[in-house]
Amino acid sequence: MPKDEAGVLSEIKRNYILKKLKEGKRGDGRSPESFREISITTNYVPRSAGSAYVKLGRTKVVAGIKIESGEPFPDTPNQGVLTTNVELLPMAFPTFEAGPPNEGSIEIARVVDRGIRESKMIDLESLVIEPAKKVWIVFADIDVIDFDGNLIDACTLAVVSALKSAVVPGSTEGGKDFALPVRSLPISVTMVKIGDELVADPDLEEEQLSTARITVTTTADEHIRAMQKGDTGYFTLDEIRKAIKLSSDIGRQIREKHFK
Amino acid sequence: MPKDEAGVLSEIKRNYILKKLKEGKRGDGRSPESFREISITTNYVPRSAGSAYVKLGRTKVVAGIKIESGEPFPDTPNQGVLTTNVELLPMAFPTFEAGPPNEGSIEIARVVDRGIRESKMIDLESLVIEPAKKVWIVFADIDVIDFDGNLIDACTLAVVSALKSAVVPGSTEGGKDFALPVRSLPISVTMVKIGDELVADPDLEEEQLSTARITVTTTADEHIRAMQKGDTGYFTLDEIRKAIKLSSDIGRQIREKHFK
Amino acid sequence: MPKDEAGVLSEIKRNYILKKLKEGKRGDGRSPESFREISITTNYVPRSAGSAYVKLGRTKVVAGIKIESGEPFPDTPNQGVLTTNVELLPMAFPTFEAGPPNEGSIEIARVVDRGIRESKMIDLESLVIEPAKKVWIVFADIDVIDFDGNLIDACTLAVVSALKSAVVPGSTEGGKDFALPVRSLPISVTMVKIGDELVADPDLEEEQLSTARITVTTTADEHIRAMQKGDTGYFTLDEIRKAIKLSSDIGRQIREKHFK
Amino acid sequence: MGTASDIKLIDENGLRIDGRSPTELRPLKIETDVLERADGSAFIEWGGNKILVAVYGPREAYPKHTQDIEKAVVKARYNMSAFSVDERKRPGPDRRSVEISKVISEALSAAVMVEQFPRAQIDVFIEVLQADAGTRIAGLTASSVALAAAGIPMRDMVVGCAAGKVDGKIVLDLGKEEDNFGQADLPMGILAKSGKIVLMQMDGDLSQEEFDQATALIMDATKRIYDIQREALAGKYRALALERGGE
């Protein structure tokens, strides 16, 4: 993750944030377990098959879905295909550079993809046009346009919202258009460790101070579908259990508030 | 466009050229509206489908045409395909580097291509072997081997000459070889602005002094088929009108002298 | 070829080696014409179609063969396909870098490939499943894992050993598995020129001191199948004749010792 | 330009396929300061185009050999989102976007007071979220606003506008079907106050008289677009459209 524009946080700011955190307070007044404000606008790019503009605090991403017919993978002839791609656009942060995906954007895309895939959100079996020959390919592309921390959760929210509202263009293949069949709503929750504290939905400053990151993606049944530990620090097993519990709780809240 | 080997023109040279231009004279004695000597040798690479070696003053390029059967684009199943590519070979200038096309060579290739395509020079509809399945693919490749300014016009001349002389290898697909069907002769004319003067067919020194470039491609009916303004300077509308008029005139002259 | 970790051999070491060579002695006690110890372990990667781990002195390489069905080249519809690739893994030497093949690894792969191809070691005609449509593609990949000179010979030994032990998975195409049909055993012998001396199978230090390299690949009939001169020095015709003679002799010895 | 087609693009009343008169622009909205990180930003909706522009700079040009000791380098990067067009676009620059980036960079350079910032670079990132016809002139128009919003000194605003030929008539600001099936397209970039031309491309078939008609339409529309740019900079619609979905 990038540092701020100077490359580092000032020592004074760092100490201040750490001191407040020990008292259970965060720079913007949030509790350690709470998310920043979430705003989701679906059908943001109306000519795509599905889309969503998501603000998570000051982090902003746009997800767009394209659905085209094509060949299935040889080893899954009876399934549609889902691919997830994240672009860290250079407009989003001073040090982001144009070019092919780097290890940062690849990790984000793969963790987001894993959450969707393992929760079996999309019924890929229902996306077959002609077995072994022609299936629907679902392209989920995410543009990061403004960066203030916690991209994994912002991107997951955006893709899930976009997929949930997506329409398969069945009419182009002689059938009818139909809503993309969605079976579950994976929500990812990311926490970072600052000093010995865990905080959810870190902003950029908090990411810069943190030593370790953990993402837990759950479904409504409160089962874990994907996890990813990041960064060069460590977690104890208890910390991970706490993160799982919290992910489950926050996932429920987000599902209730934003996906009813 | 590259500067000379030292990277800049000397101040003295610059002032001299500017002063002469105000008197309507150019370094090599040309009038502002005139082209350098043009020499065209077709059938230069006899084993290609068509080819031409063109000298425009000291700028030298070689165009070669290859015509192969292949699939049409899905959105134009009843047309052959034309692709144009320009290679700024490192042999042509000290600062040209080997490697994939850069924005300079891409712009040249696209402006050249636009002139040919929009003038409907090649009857692409007549290049269908089997509709939606098999068409003739026309590859127009241009090697820039010696660089002294005004590549767009030199490349257009070379490609037009090479296409005009090209033969489609119909016998490889069970038919007869036939001349590539050509319906018009687009000629591009490039002018640059030096101080407040417009000069046609700039050489390298003039390109280095100029602030803006305009290319106008016309056909025998004196219609405009493609235009491209380049560089960080500006033109007034009157200057552009003048450039269009001149392109039309010079185009007619070149057509008469070199394509009768 | 890379220098040692400091980038150069010390002057003292260089003079010592040169002096010994004039007396017909090499740093490790070998005669100028002799190879380092060769050790070959086939079936090293049991799940591949064929494989070999080869040690040539302290140079270590692993070759693995994959055989898959695919389309033949249009100009050889009645032949299987063989491709050879060499990876100079960054683990093998401090200055080797990850990334696409460079001119060094490309040259090695092409010389190795040439030896196998020109000796007609593999009966490619017998690798056709359905003429013009489906043939066996033989991928020979070589990982260089530890580098101490003379990669061409080490890689040739590894590929030849791996191919010789390879099995074509005919059962995946409705037939039976069968041993890859091998008709000859090409052996490459590389010599370098240090001062005026020729030495076979150079180690890294000797490569650093040498001015020219020659590889001669022969088959059991003592015919030459491939040659490659490398490096910026020269050979006289007599030196090349000597190298050919020696290659023939050493090839015979290696065939007898390691391929009976 | 377009393929021949049976589609009638102008009806018996002289109205266009989307109901516009020949001299009418598509609906056009611009907002500024829509992003937090960028030094300046703008969001433009023009017909079905939705384009976001962010400006960073002036900052030291990097790598060093790209520095100009006399002036700032203005570097626009025009990019289409994977989901911005009918068929999913593979990420990364293609030849078309490289060319558009070049001509937009050059047009903006003519407007920015580049001589005030030797050795610097000014980055203009243009992201097409939804593409209708005319993305380059919409992107150019928004870029100019984003530069001004970033406080970068400019000698004039750049207005992007296009005219074209449809069913043999010269009309302003081609829509998508007009672009696909029309006979000429002439996108221009104009300095708002001086009328100087800093971007111009053309493809299709225009007589010299038709060219004059087309530029007359464009010059006239320039004023209207410039007014919208100025209103955007006055902050009237700040960050509303970016938050809003739909077309």
Next chain:
Amino acid sequence: MGTASDIKLIDENGLRIDGRSPTELRPLKIETDVLERADGSAFIEWGGNKILVAVYGPREAYPKHTQDIEKAVVKARYNMSAFSVDERKRPGPDRRSVEISKVISEALSAAVMVEQFPRAQIDVFIEVLQADAGTRIAGLTASSVALAAAGIPMRDMVVGCAAGKVDGKIVLDLGKEEDNFGQADLPMGILAKSGKIVLMQMDGDLSQEEFDQATALIMDATKRIYDIQREALAGKYRALALERGGE
């Protein structure tokens, strides 16, 4: 995780498809100093995995802008040989191996005393010669040994180990069929003495109770794997397996 299948992965006696009990590791062997050039190396055979690891460094980080003025950068490169998997793999990194390289780099950074080597880089090259399930944890386990063999000061050894869910049961160290047709995989990297978790990924479907069962299995196996690492470093099996073919 895997595709649904009719294959029965656990039999009526609770034994797995390869005959193991739920808490049993696949056969595991590690050797050190198998390469001459590298500063440290290790070869691991774990089930059908054959993985070679070489360590170079600490050496000056290059290019310069990658240097950290406070500590060494540990850079693992996980790579699969073209012949390591069923279908020939095209050389070069794919998205999967980029991600694995990243999480292994981070896990090793937590164990190495990086603060002792500011501005330096420690390279860990992981080459998968034959891949069975669990290459990343096998590569991680061997990397830790290779780092120690290179004499690089470490605060603890990193042990890689995985558990998963197969036929609804939690089992240790998934084999290939279990990986293909199971319901969850949980690879972890653990500091051997402190039990701290430095790598963790999961995909599939686990309840919180199942997660606890899985981590209990892993934590228990950590000790056994750590013993094997220490024996390898004690030099008992130096450079034997690397020379030997077969599975």
Next chain:
Amino acid sequence: MGTASDIKLIDENGLRIDGRSPTELRPLKIETDVLERADGSAFIEWGGNKILVAVYGPREAYPKHTQDIEKAVVKARYNMSAFSVDERKRPGPDRRSVEISKVISEALSAAVMVEQFPRAQIDVFIEVLQADAGTRIAGLTASSVALAAAGIPMRDMVVGCAAGKVDGKIVLDLGKEEDNFGQADLPMGILAKSGKIVLMQMDGDLSQEEFDQATALIMDATKRIYDIQREALAGKYRALALERGGE
């Protein structure tokens, strides 16, 4: 080497498919100073080969880490035009041209007085406009002329020449069909005066006796080719063929 075929390449009179005797070269012409920008240039027509060579340098080697503090680096770049071969070639280097560039660079290095220009680079750009058999030796022969024309001090000229085996006979300078259907090809680069061998590759099937016959043919032809190189440098045919079309 080539594929087996029924084509008879040598007739009952011992003449070859293009009418040549076994010891006869194809028609060969060289001109110098055909380009304006380059420091030296040459154009060679050899059989159906049309190859242009430009030399730049000595100039400072770039990037810096490629500099050799003791001598100039000679860097040849062999490139085939897209239209030079039967099937259109995609621009950019393939593995074959990378290898040819390497062996030509090495051969020229042996001839140039590289020790006179430490830290410098001498670029030799070889562009194959039309390819017949033997492009590498034709390119090498022309490169040597272009280097001399650029005034770069050389200890000797490099002559490129090949022999091969066709219908079981050793013949000089293979033509295209001979290359396609012959049994061996032996391209060599020879220092004209000293007879030293600076480039040699071989593929096919040669006994040691056949090798001796082939090199005898090549050594003999070297003199003839060297004469043509010298005549070219004497300026006799300056810039004529380059301007002229046809074969």
